[in-house]
Amino acid sequence: MNVNKTAAVFSITIPTISAILIINFFTGVISIPWQGMPVFFPLILSPMGIILALVSIKANKRCAVYGIVLNAIMFPFPFFWFIGGNLLFGV
Numbered sequence: 001m002n003v004n005k006t007a008a009v010f011s012i013t014i015p016t017i018s019a020i021l022i023i024n025f026f027t028g029v030i031s032i033p034w035q036g037m038p039v040f041f042p043l044i045l046s047p048m049g050i051i052l053a054l055v056s057i058k059a060n061k062r063c064a065v066y067g068i069v070l071n072a073i074m075f076p077f078p079f080f081w082f083i084g085g086n087l088l089f090g091v
Contacts, residue, residue, distance in 0.1 A: 004059030011053035011067025015074040018042045022077070039081050046075035 021038035024030055032038070053067035 004056040008056035008063035014049035015070035042074040
């Protein structure tokens with residue numbers, strides 16, 4: 001597997017792991033020591049996933065497009081969570 005295909009796979013893996021951590025944050029199935037970090041992770045990791053997908057777009061276009069779309073969906077989630085929490089719960 002060459003570097004571009006690996007980058008395409010990682011560009012899909014990043015939002016998948018972020019989504020799993022956010023679902024775990026809501027449900028509390030597994031206790032993790034960082035309380036709010038799973039909600040904050042997509043803000044940091046999604047741009048890296050988009051860059052990896054753009055780098056690998058020539059090698060594997062289908063995976064790269066999926067990576068771009070999934071990372072673009074996950075990127076604004078922290079903003080919605082912080083703004084929604086502020087509007088609903090105050091502070």
